[in-house]
Amino acid sequence: MAQAKSKKIPLTGDQAVATAMKQIDPDVVAAYPITPQTEIVMYFSNYVANGQVSTELIPVESEHSAMSACVGASAAGARTMTATSANGLALMWEIVYIAASLRLPIVMPVVNRALSGPINIHCDHSDTMGARDSGWIQIYCESGQEAYENTILAVRIAEHKGILLPVMVCQDGFITSHAVEGVQLFDENKVKEFVGEYKAAHPLLDVDNPVTYGPLDLQDYYFEHKRQQSEAMKGALKIMPELFKEFEKTFGAKYDFIDTYRLEDADIAVIALSSTAGTARGVIDALRKEGVKAGLLRPRVFRPFPREKILSALKNVKAAAVLDRAESFSAEGGPLYTEIKAALYDSDIKPLVTNYIYGLGGRDIFPDDIKKVYSDLGAALKNKKVSNPINYLGSRE
Amino acid sequence: MAMVEVAWHGRGGQGAKTASQFLGEAALDIGKYIQAFPEYGPERAGAPMKAFTRISDEPIYVHSSVTNPDVVIVIDPTLLLGAVDITDGLEDDGILLVNTDKSPADIRKETGFKHGKVGTVDATKIALETLKIPMPNMPMLGAFLKVNSIVSIDEVSDIVKAKFIKKLGEDKTRANIEGIKRAYIELKIG
Numbered sequence: 001m002a003q004a005k006s007k008k009i010p011l012t013g014d015q016a017v018a019t020a021m022k023q024i025d026p027d028v029v030a031a032y033p034i035t036p037q038t039e040i041v042m043y044f045s046n047y048v049a050n051g052q053v054s055t056e057l058i059p060v061e062s063e064h065s066a067m068s069a070c071v072g073a074s075a076a077g078a079r080t081m082t083a084t085s086a087n088g089l090a091l092m093w094e095i096v097y098i099a100a101s102l103r104l105p106i107v108m109p110v111v112n113r114a115l116s117g118p119i120n121i122h123c124d125h126s127d128t129m130g131a132r133d134s135g136w137i138q139i140y141c142e143s144g145q146e147a148y149e150n151t152i153l154a155v156r157i158a159e160h161k162g163i164l165l166p167v168m169v170c171q172d173g174f175i176t177s178h179a180v181e182g183v184q185l186f187d188e189n190k191v192k193e194f195v196g197e198y199k200a201a202h203p204l205l206d207v208d209n210p211v212t213y214g215p216l217d218l219q220d221y222y223f224e225h226k227r228q229q230s231e232a233m234k235g236a237l238k239i240m241p242e243l244f245k246e247f248e249k250t251f252g253a254k255y256d257f258i259d260t261y262r263l264e265d266a267d268i269a270v271i272a273l274s275s276t277a278g279t280a281r282g283v284i285d286a287l288r289k290e291g292v293k294a295g296l297l298r299p300r301v302f303r304p305f306p307r308e309k310i311l312s313a314l315k316n317v318k319a320a321a322v323l324d325r326a327e328s329f330s331a332e333g334g335p336l337y338t339e340i341k342a343a344l345y346d347s348d349i350k351p352l353v354t355n356y357i358y359g360l361g362g363r364d365i366f367p368d369d370i371k372k373v374y375s376d377l378g379a380a381l382k383n384k385k386v387s388n389p390i391n392y393l394g395s396r397e
Numbered sequence: 398m399a400m401v402e403v404a405w406h407g408r409g410g411q412g413a414k415t416a417s418q419f420l421g422e423a424a425l426d427i428g429k430y431i432q433a434f435p436e437y438g439p440e441r442a443g444a445p446m447k448a449f450t451r452i453s454d455e456p457i458y459v460h461s462s463v464t465n466p467d468v469v470i471v472i473d474p475t476l477l478l479g480a481v482d483i484t485d486g487l488e489d490d491g492i493l494l495v496n497t498d499k500s501p502a503d504i505r506k507e508t509g510f511k512h513g514k515v516g517t518v519d520a521t522k523i524a525l526e527t528l529k530i531p532m533p534n535m536p537m538l539g540a541f542l543k544v545n546s547i548v549s550i551d552e553v554s555d556i557v558k559a560k561f562i563k564k565l566g567e568d569k570t571r572a573n574i575e576g577i578k579r580a581y582i583e584l585k586i587g
Contacts, residue, residue, distance in 0.1 A: 179434035278458035
């Protein structure tokens with residue numbers, strides 16, 4: 001039964017996520033505030049103080065402790081969440097990997113912010129892109145609405161018996177985290193029903209069935225445990241569509257690994273994560289009016305990497321530009337670009353592909369910037385080659 | 398309706414962010430699509446800052462800041478002294494609203510803005526008389542309502558009540574609404 005649509009209410013992206021956490025009412029939240037994630041923890045602390053949730057909130061002295069407390073709580077069998085940004089994520093690093101390797105279904109909203117240095121509080125994806133090999137599932141959100149919905153969905157993804165991996169729900173710092181937009185909230189009971197009660201398969205607190213978490217694991221079995229993480233990530237690609245379907249059936253919001261806009265017959269396409277994709281939509285509409293066949297591909301899930309979905313979406317595209325809001329200093333382009341190119345190697349389709357690193361440290365990306373990318377793609381199509389594979393969009397030369 | 402984009406110029410602590418949000422929330426309440434967001438920098442009380450409101454009948458997907466506002470609202474008149482280029486990007490048929498005791502003609506001379514409309518109102522004086530503190534943000538919201546009928550005074554007053562009654566109490570909430578109404582009446586356009 002689809003629920004009647006409620007009125008939209010004005011919320012920032014951070015408030016939207018805090019509201020999702022309130023509706024989920026996790027057993028444990030351990031968090032440390034950091035800009036631009038602070039509002040999430042601030043609002044959620046209010047819910048705890050007001051008795052609107054039954055969560056045990058653990059205010060810790062650092063993010064390293066936050067993730068450590070989450071690992072302990074999750075291993076004990078509690079539904080566990082935290083939230084962070086940039087340097088906070090960096091400080092958690094050691095335990096971020098441990099959470100994934102212990103297969104603990106922790107959900108962590110991450111409000112994307114540039115890593116120091118120089119010190120900067122604004123949006124780019126260097127924080128979570130750095131954590132792309134940590135074994136966490138990563139979902140990137142275009143708006144506060146999506147951040148709200150994905151936070152709810154992430155609980156089910158993380159806790160699914162066939163997955164059991166922690167999930168980062170990423171949204172753009174300040175751009176969506178601090179912008180007020182109308183957000184359609186779901187009925188709280190429906191949310192509670194959707195996430196259900198969490199029953200850990202092997203909780204530490206089940207003293208009748210004692211288990212060990214995190215023992216020494218050397219040449220004998222470490223490799224197999226890593227292999228199991230790998231298989232879980234691959235398995236997530238197969239299982240997540242079931243959860244997308246159930247989410248759509250329950251709430252009416254359609255989800256998939258990717259989102260596309262006017263891509264079916266597009267000759268040229270921009271590939272971008274999160275809020276920048278929104279800015280591209282208006283540019284595409286304007287270009288279409290001029291007869292330019294422009295389109296958009298927005299990966300919503302970056303880990304696991306939805307290779308088949310991406311290839312199938314790009315099958316008619318002749319030239320594509322991958323926009324990376326992170327520099328990986330590989331001298332070979334940004335992280336999204338290299339993965340898209342690698343995916344294309346084994347495929348029959350061979351569009352021209354180019355990379356634009358943009359928006360580092362919150363540098364604004366305007367419709368005109370994206371228009372320039374499409375114009376470059378048009379030129380590449382005409383010349384049948386890319387003039388410059390790696391570009392820096394909006395940076396002073 | 399095409400999208401309306403409003404740029405609010407103030408100094409940290411003058412309530413530009415609050416005003417930008419109240420306008421957006423009032424529009425959301427009547428079914429419009431909205432965005433309201435401040436331009437975050439090193440926030441300090443007294444430092445120049447900007448906030449933006451976007452209102453549209455269609456979903457708003459753009460996520461960059463506003464570069465070509467339809468309406469520029471200057472909450473702090475000292476910003477006209479050159480710290481910020483107030484009319485940068487303002488459309489030729491745009492509207493410039495300034496909190497000042499000067500006339501629209503004076504402001505045109507000071508800013509060199511030759512087109513569109515210029516409106517002036519002494520919002521600080523209104524705030525001092527109604528609210529008893531120099532908080533000119535709500536009167537400047539009232540000035541906007543005079544030049545753009547996208548939302549009504551009543552619709553904005555509902556938001557002000559919902560947001561302020563618990564925080565500020567009944568008297569100050571009423572004083573804020575009175576400030577909106579007075580600026581609406583006292584705005585001079587030229």
